[in-house]
Amino acid sequence: MPDNTTDSFFRYLNWLFNPFHGLKTTEVYDLIGTSSLTENALYLNLGYWRDADTIDDASEALALLVAKRGGMGAGDTVLDCGYGFGDQDILWARNLKPEKIIGLNITSSQVERARMRVANAGLGKSIDLREGSATAMPIANESIDLVVSVESAFHYRTREDFFREAFRVLRPGGRLVTADILPTENSGNPFGRIEQWLSWSLVAGKFNIPQENYYLIPSYKKKLSTAGFVHSDIRSIRDDVYEPLHEYLSKNRTFVGKLHPLARILAQLTLNRSAESVYAGLDYILSYAEKPQGNGREGRGTGDERRGKNPIPISTTMRGRSQQTQKPKGTLMTHYTTTPNRCLRLIL
Numbered sequence: 001m002p003d004n005t006t007d008s009f010f011r012y013l014n015w016l017f018n019p020f021h022g023l024k025t026t027e028v029y030d031l032i033g034t035s036s037l038t039e040n041a042l043y044l045n046l047g048y049w050r051d052a053d054t055i056d057d058a059s060e061a062l063a064l065l066v067a068k069r070g071g072m073g074a075g076d077t078v079l080d081c082g083y084g085f086g087d088q089d090i091l092w093a094r095n096l097k098p099e100k101i102i103g104l105n106i107t108s109s110q111v112e113r114a115r116m117r118v119a120n121a122g123l124g125k126s127i128d129l130r131e132g133s134a135t136a137m138p139i140a141n142e143s144i145d146l147v148v149s150v151e152s153a154f155h156y157r158t159r160e161d162f163f164r165e166a167f168r169v170l171r172p173g174g175r176l177v178t179a180d181i182l183p184t185e186n187s188g189n190p191f192g193r194i195e196q197w198l199s200w201s202l203v204a205g206k207f208n209i210p211q212e213n214y215y216l217i218p219s220y221k222k223k224l225s226t227a228g229f230v231h232s233d234i235r236s237i238r239d240d241v242y243e244p245l246h247e248y249l250s251k252n253r254t255f256v257g258k259l260h261p262l263a264r265i266l267a268q269l270t271l272n273r274s275a276e277s278v279y280a281g282l283d284y285i286l287s288y289a290e291k292p293q294g295n296g297r298e299g300r301g302t303g304d305e306r307r308g309k310n311p312i313p314i315s316t317t318m319r320g321r322s323q324q325t326q327k328p329k330g331t332l333m334t335h336y337t338t339t340p341n342r343c344l345r346l347i348l
């Protein structure tokens, strides 16, 4: 085994199985590389499964859900934060034809690959993929019509900084849409709370989600409002994400062979558990907000209304859980990092 492969093996081992060892976001994505679950593209999202039967269709459907929620179309200058390998930008450029898409991504290896793919697709003029962070955007004030972020904002340090930056770069009346991961409200049952804690801790620890981003939908809404946004609308779409994904992956385990040998073990272990347990601590939301017009009128109506389309049918329920509370209540879910003190509080 060459040195760099050995090194990568141990970094992977440490990342997956050492609970006290985290990696930076860019290191995580460098390690994962192009091990996308999709067959025909390199999407890295979990997909929107309402009308999809395959992971490829579901990943595209999530990208389209976000774009349509923001009313993406001709004439729009779009800023895509956390574009992965650029699949969604190619899809939008081909199908929705916005005037321009600018992308920001912090993972250099993805930036390089995504730029090549855009050039090969002949879309270099309409898609401009940059290396940069969603929390310090190298973008001029009031130059963007629509800011989108597909399954990426939970990473940002912090998501609030992203909201502030999005507000700055949007033109008056501009829109912000995210597909994002949040924690679920605490279960009333102590065992349920342990399951939620384990579920959230695993994802937050492995995928470097800062603790500052740990809050529920009402706080998300409040933070959007603090950044200046109006007409926000946030819905849980978790029923159309986790469970159908889990069911699909459990039945189609060939994808496991595409994973790093060490990740295969964890994947098999995960798929042998129920979706309810694996994703107990994870909500998944579609969020929409507008920057006010600045002339006394507040925004232009939601993206779809603006373009005279019906709102997208999305699940607004979370099975058996209310979404009214701002922060997960109780002693269990207030922190997710695995320190001995917190573990003790969890058990007590």
Ligand SMILES: C[S@@+](CC[C@H](N)C(=O)[O-])C[C@H]1O[C@@H](n2cnc3c(N)ncnc32)[C@H](O)[C@@H]1O
Binding pocket: 025, 026, 029, 042, 043, 044, 045, 081, 082, 083, 084, 085, 088, 104, 105, 106, 107, 110, 132, 133, 134, 135, 149, 150, 151, 152, 155, 156, 157
């Ligand atoms: C789960 S992947 C999603 C990629 C893509 N949106 C998709 O649906 O396939 C998260 C992406 O967010 C990017 N990312 C993480 N933190 C970022 C930041 N602060 N600014 C910009 N991109 C970031 C990562 O590099 C990665 O490409």
